Amino acid sequence: xxxxxxxxxxxxxxxxxxxxxxxxxxxxxxxxxxxxxxxxxxxxxxxxxxxxxxxxxxxxxxxxxxxxxxxxxxxxxxxxxxxxxxxxxxxxxxxxxxxxxxxxxxxxxxxxxxxxxxxxxxxxxxxxxxxxxxxxxxxxxxxxxxxxxxxxxxxxxxxxxxxxxxxxxxxxxxxxxxxxxxxxxxxxxxxxxxxxxxxxxxxxxxxxxxxxxxxxxxxxxxxxxxxxxxxxxxxxxxxxxxxxxxxxxxxxxxxxxxxxxxxxxxxxxxxxxxxxxxxxxxxxxxxxxxxxxxxxxxxxxxxxxxxxxxxxxxxxxxxxxxxxxxxxxxxxxxxxxxxxxxxxxxxxxxxxxxxxxxxxxxxxxxxxxxxxxxxxxxxxxxxxxxxxxxxxxxxxxxxxxxxxxxxxxxxxxxxxxxxxxxxxxxxxxxxxxxxxxxxxxxxxxxxxxxxxxxxxxxxxxxxxxxxxxxxxxxxxxxxxxxxxxxxxxxxxxxxxxxxxxxxxxxxxxxxxxxxxxxxxxxxxxxxxxxxxxxxxxxxxxxxxxxxxxxxxxxxxxxxxxxxxxxxx
Numbered sequence: 001x002x003x004x005x006x007x008x009x010x011x012x013x014x015x016x017x018x019x020x021x022x023x024x025x026x027x028x029x030x031x032x033x034x035x036x037x038x039x040x041x042x043x044x045x046x047x048x049x050x051x052x053x054x055x056x057x058x059x060x061x062x063x064x065x066x067x068x069x070x071x072x073x074x075x076x077x078x079x080x081x082x083x084x085x086x087x088x089x090x091x092x093x094x095x096x097x098x099x100x101x102x103x104x105x106x107x108x109x110x111x112x113x114x115x116x117x118x119x120x121x122x123x124x125x126x127x128x129x130x131x132x133x134x135x136x137x138x139x140x141x142x143x144x145x146x147x148x149x150x151x152x153x154x155x156x157x158x159x160x161x162x163x164x165x166x167x168x169x170x171x172x173x174x175x176x177x178x179x180x181x182x183x184x185x186x187x188x189x190x191x192x193x194x195x196x197x198x199x200x201x202x203x204x205x206x207x208x209x210x211x212x213x214x215x216x217x218x219x220x221x222x223x224x225x226x227x228x229x230x231x232x233x234x235x236x237x238x239x240x241x242x243x244x245x246x247x248x249x250x251x252x253x254x255x256x257x258x259x260x261x262x263x264x265x266x267x268x269x270x271x272x273x274x275x276x277x278x279x280x281x282x283x284x285x286x287x288x289x290x291x292x293x294x295x296x297x298x299x300x301x302x303x304x305x306x307x308x309x310x311x312x313x314x315x316x317x318x319x320x321x322x323x324x325x326x327x328x329x330x331x332x333x334x335x336x337x338x339x340x341x342x343x344x345x346x347x348x349x350x351x352x353x354x355x356x357x358x359x360x361x362x363x364x365x366x367x368x369x370x371x372x373x374x375x376x377x378x379x380x381x382x383x384x385x386x387x388x389x390x391x392x393x394x395x396x397x398x399x400x401x402x403x404x405x406x407x408x409x410x411x412x413x414x415x416x417x418x419x420x421x422x423x424x425x426x427x428x429x430x431x432x433x434x435x436x437x438x439x440x441x442x443x444x445x446x447x448x449x450x451x452x453x454x455x456x457x458x459x460x461x462x463x464x465x466x467x468x469x470x471x472x473x474x475x476x477x478x479x480x481x482x483x484x485x486x487x488x489x490x491x492x493x494x495x496x497x498x499x500x501x502x503x504x505x506x507x508x509x510x511x512x513x514x515x516x517x518x519x520x521x522x523x524x525x526x527x528x529x530x531x532x533x534x535x536x537x538x539x540x541x542x543x544x545x546x547x548x549x550x551x552x553x554x555x556x557x558x559x560x561x562x563x564x565x566x567x568x
Contacts, residue, residue: 042115055120055310056434089447090454095424095504099454102500105493111460112467119432122465126206127316136211138223142232143254151247152232153255154203156211156221191263191498192255193219194289199242199271200320201229206464207269210491217495220259224251226275228324237331241355242271242301243412244398245279252279256288265498266292270435270464271304273297273427274414280425281417291501293426293494296433296464299443302409305348307437317347325354348405356408357401415443421452426497428490430461456493466490 050057086106090096100106111117138154145151193214197207203223211221225232226240226247240247256264266289268276273294280287298304309317322342329338336354344350402408410416427447431439439457447455458466466489 039114046115046118050120053310053312055312086456086458088454088456089444091448091451093451095451095501096454098504099497099500102503103493103496105489105496106456110469111458111489112469113460116467116469117460119430119434119460119462119465122462122467123313123434125467126462126464127204129205136208136215143251145247145250147238148236149227149238149247150233150235151227151251152225152230153251154223154225154230156215156223158215189259189261189263190218190220191265191502192259193221193498194252194255194264194266195221195223196248196266196268196272196276197223197225197230198269199226199274200317201225201324202320203230204269204464206488209488210267210494213487213491214495219495220262222255224248228328234328234331237328237335239325239332239354240275241398241408241412242274242305242351243278243414243416245275245282246398248275248279249283252288263290263502264288265290265501267494268292268294268297270296271298273299274301274412277414277418277421277425278412278416280421280423281415282420284417284420285422287423289423290505291424291426291498293428293497295428295466295490295494296430296436296461297414297427298436299415299427300437300441301412301414302405303437303441305351309347310434313435314347318344318350321347321350352405352408355401356404415446418446418450418453421450424452424454424501426454426456426494428456428458428461428466428493430458430463430466432460433463435463461490464490 047057049055088096088100088106112122115121137157139157141153141155142150143153195207195210197203203211207223211223214221228234228239252264252266266276276292276294277297277299280289280292325332325338325341329342332338341350341353344353397411402411429436429439429442433439442455442457444455447453461467468487468489
């Protein structure tokens, strides 16, 4: 009998243990300890995985803090900030103060902690995974360019019908919270949002989430795809250089002609900022854009290509670039060494092989018979790339490959014409970005001296991540539930920034035509009078900005008026 009882207890022992464990977890203190133990074990396991994959665990945040002083000092007010709040680094102007007063998402980021807040997990999820993968619908247009090439424009035509109810609820909640109307939700001419993906092309889940949120707020959304990316056809053997804004300029002119009465704004993702910043610098006051934003931008292109990237990210970028090149490899063999480009193991070598003539001369590839892709190219032309004389004249200095790596960046550095930018640009960066150089290399003096550049710097967010905290938050050992706004923090900030910018410019316009920035009138007059800028054949090399030892300095507010003066 005793043996039978022991056997029954032995069989019921696992169930009894589970019952005791479930009862113990109902106790708040035990539940908190268990959660902390699981989190600590998970963090140790993730550290081991990062060491195996050679992913960086420290982005030199402490070193950056020691060089620049207190990381929580606001240059506008001089007050200390907590580490959870982002920093707005800019020149003290009326626009900066208006933005701080009316853009509430800047003060309450609620960025996610580990594990959702890990920079690598955020980066990989933004590039590979997303909840809006199949909910958006696009219609594609192919735009024929002046040189015979084509670019693709994807217009977002809406979401699934099941999300209409959620959209109306979102609009009603925003109307109640903000006390005003978001741009385009209740107007006849909604604003147009132009999205520029990463330089290797394709719409990432991060960009799809921004499209979804912008559509819910009433924007017209269009995605710009450079040549040969996202499945767009190649009609000539010519690829877009990193900082060549010629194709984007023609696309913006076309979009403006389709919606001439709508406000046109643009957002770039990651390395897509190269052509956006170049466009703003080359066009100056002739730009059709009213405002622009860049999420995790590449501000110094040459430095980004020369900085070693973690192997897993470098392999992914090279895979996409080589896949695009191999798709039209037989046609590109007439103008570059395709085999050498496909064998490159670094992003810099790949870019140099494509666009620098010094690499082309090392090994001249044989010229195959002219295919249907490059049948329109003139073989008897004197242009090194076989372009027709009229096309080569239109391209200017970019009709020929750059002589070497340094000369390539003299004409393609994104901030080479930063002094000519006449459109407010909001840059959102994170200190733990695994794809960009350390934050100590940021051109901070540019943001402190140029009133059109604003930098929002956060402690965490990864590359195009900036995930918000989940609804369950741990505070002092207690688990409390509070309503947290879903979505991506950078998306919320960008769209709210455009709304605040529109309100600010309307206020400036009401002040009268006394030289203030006129959103509708003066910009159109400048756009009609100013001819498109043509880059000179010879350029002065722009010195790389140096970061001073003390950057958070007190500055007196200047009486700056938001003009778009004639600069061309």
